[in-house]
Amino acid sequence: xxxxxxxxxxxxxxxxxxxxxxxxxxxxxxxxxxxxxxxxxxxxxxxxxxxxxxxxxxxxxxxxxxxxxxxxxxxxxxxxxxxxxxxxxxxxxxxxxxxxxxxxxxxxxxxxxxxxxxxxxxxxxxxxxxxxxxxxxxxxxxxxxxxxxxxxxxxxxxxxxxxxxxxxxxxxxxxxxxxxxxxxxxxxxxxxxxxxxxxxxxxxxxxxxxxxxxxxxxxxxxxxxxxxxxxxxxxxxxxxxxxxxxxxxxxxxxxxxxxxxxxxxxxxxxxxxxxxxxxxxxxxxxxxxxxxxxxxxxxxxxxxxxxxxxxxxxxxxxxxxxxxxxxxxxxxx
Ligand code: FAD
Ligand code: MG
Numbered sequence: 001x002x003x004x005x006x007x008x009x010x011x012x013x014x015x016x017x018x019x020x021x022x023x024x025x026x027x028x029x030x031x032x033x034x035x036x037x038x039x040x041x042x043x044x045x046x047x048x049x050x051x052x053x054x055x056x057x058x059x060x061x062x063x064x065x066x067x068x069x070x071x072x073x074x075x076x077x078x079x080x081x082x083x084x085x086x087x088x089x090x091x092x093x094x095x096x097x098x099x100x101x102x103x104x105x106x107x108x109x110x111x112x113x114x115x116x117x118x119x120x121x122x123x124x125x126x127x128x129x130x131x132x133x134x135x136x137x138x139x140x141x142x143x144x145x146x147x148x149x150x151x152x153x154x155x156x157x158x159x160x161x162x163x164x165x166x167x168x169x170x171x172x173x174x175x176x177x178x179x180x181x182x183x184x185x186x187x188x189x190x191x192x193x194x195x196x197x198x199x200x201x202x203x204x205x206x207x208x209x210x211x212x213x214x215x216x217x218x219x220x221x222x223x224x225x226x227x228x229x230x231x232x233x234x235x236x237x238x239x240x241x242x243x244x245x246x247x248x249x250x251x252x253x254x255x256x257x258x259x260x261x262x263x264x265x266x267x268x269x270x271x272x273x274x275x276x277x278x279x280x281x282x283x284x285x286x287x288x289x290x291x292x293x294x295x296x297x298x299x300x301x302x303x304x305x306x307x308x309x310x311x312x313x314x315x316x317x318x319x320x321x322x323x324x325x326x327x328x329x330x331x332x333x
Contacts, residue, residue, distance in 0.1 A: 014032065014033045014034065014035045015031075015035040015036060015037055016031070016032055016033075016035055017030035017031070017035065018035070018040040018043075018044075020047065022044065022047045022048055022051055023047060023050070023051050023055075023161070023162055023186065024051075024057060024158075025162070025187075026186055027047060027183075027184065027185045028183075028184045029043050029169070029181065029183050029184075030181055030182045031173070031178055031181035032180060032181060034178045034180065034181065035181075039173070039176055042172065042176070043169055043172065043173070046165075046168060046169060046172055047165055047185075050080060050161070050164070050165050050168065053080045053081060054080055054081060054084060054157050054161045054164075056104060056107070056154065056155065056157065056158060062077060062078040062080075062081050063155050063156075063157060066081070066146050066147075066148060067104065067153070067154045069147075069148075070148035070149075070150060070152060070153040070154065071149065071151030071152070071153070072151070073147070074138065074145035074146065074147035075145060075146060075147070076145055077139075077145060082139070082146070083164070084161055084164050084270070085137070085146060085155070086139065087160065087164075087270055087271070087274065088101035088134075088160050088274065089101065089134055089137060089139070091160070091274040091275070092134035093134075095278045095281075095282060097135075098248070098278055098281040099159065099278040099281070100132055100133075100134045101134060101137070101155055101157055101159075101160070102132050102133055102134050102136070102137060102148070102153055102155060103132055103156050103247055104132075104153070104154025104156035105128040105129075105152060106128045106132060106249070106252055107154075107156045107158070107245075107247065108128075109125070110247065110254075112234050112235060112236060112243060112244065112254075117236045117243075119238050119243060125252035125253070126252070128252060129249070131150060131152045131153050131154070132249050132252075136148070136149055136150065137155075159229075159246075159274060160273050160277075161273075162185045162186060162227075162269075162273055163188055163225070163227060163270035163271070163272055163274065164269070165185055165188075165269075166185055166189075166190040166225060166269035166270075167190070167270050169190070170183070170190055170269075174192075178192065179192055180193040180194065181193075182201060187227070187228050187233065188225075188228075188269060188273055189225060189226045189227065190225040191203075191221055191222065191223060191224055191225070191226075193222065193223055194222045200220035201220070201221050201222065202218050202219070202220055203220075203221055204216075204217070204219075205217040205218075205226075205228065205300055205302075206230075207322070208230045208231060208260035208261035209260065210232060211232045211233075215321055216320070216321055216322035216324070216325050217308070217319065217320050217321060217322075217325065218318070218319045218321055219300070219314070219317060219318050219319075220317060221265065224265055224267060225264075225265070225266055225267065225268070225269040226263055226265050226272070227263065227264050227269060227272040227275075227276045228261055228263040228264075228276060229246060229261065229279075229280045230244075230261035230280075231244040232244070233245065246277055246280050246281060248281050255280060255281040257281060257282065257283035257287075258283065258284070258303050258304050259279075259280055259283060259284060259287075259301055259302065259303050259304075260302050260304055261280075261301070261302045262276050262279045262280045262287065262299065262300075262301050262302075263299065263301075264276045264279065264291070264298070264299050265297070265298040265299070265300070265314065266294070266296055266297040266298070271294070271297070272297070275291065275297060275299075278290060279291065279299060279301065284301055284309055288301070288311060291311050292311075298310075298311045298313045299311045299314075300314065300318065306324050306326060307325075307326060307328050308320065308325050308326060308327045308328065309328050310328075315327075
């Protein structure tokens, strides 16, 4: 009997990692020795549940119900929606609206990453831009409802919800006794614990000019999230213009901040996700000022001349692997 039990357990091999397509992107979770089919299935089911609530791309989501009733009536918001939207509105306030969860009309209009992607006319952009206004969102916490008061307004939580998902996965895994692993939700990375006792995970920062480019910098992290926003995730090129998916609400056009990529390092993936998009839009100077306001947040910015700006807390830990990229503190400026 004892022999049978031993051979049963030795057959239940760990599943080191699994990849799913969910949240509109490729999500890979690697739990090493702690990976089991059941725990991965639970992770996938959690991500699917989040998608069903938070997606702006499916008509049956809670976010779409709120969008459909814009200008008509408040809609009961799912607790996930309320939690993400509350943080999104806080970040909108802190960034003076550079980050705006009501960016939906502009996202739909440009359609970047969809079959309908195109450069809209200036009139269309002005019309959509008039509907983008985080200050108009009415959240009734007592009734648990959200109301968008003007017809055509649309929430889009795509810049923050993957981070929320990563934080949720981390909590879920912790309750299952999993404290070591790495979660990658389409570039939104969260490490659980260390890679092996005392050894950090080495996270690569990709070449921002190439889709799925190779690592040009390395960063050791333990129990941290690293979230990157860049110009090569979703884009199209038209008449020599590179139109990417991070939109500046002030202009209605993809942000032209000279930055090619922004990576944010912190302990909360939702905050890091929102900040990676925000700093990208705000640009190097204002973006780094914003980062300073958060005690546990660091940033790596790459601009269009391959200069790398690093927040003070990271200067000594980052290693540049490709000499085409130069840390600003290493140049005469
Ligand atoms: P980030 O910089 O983190 O975010 C960029 C995205 O944020 C843009 O795509 C836009 O949606 C939004 N955004 C742009 N400008 C601003 C701004 N100024 N302020 C605030 N937000 C802004 N994609 C699909 O193609 N099909 C799907 O079915 C689909 N479902 C999804 C479901 C969920 C729940 C989520 C979270 C995303 C989904 N996506 C889907 C979107 C897809 O995965 C996005 O590419 C991703 O969320 C953007 O993340 P990022 O890391 O590339 O960039
Ligand atoms: Mg983001």
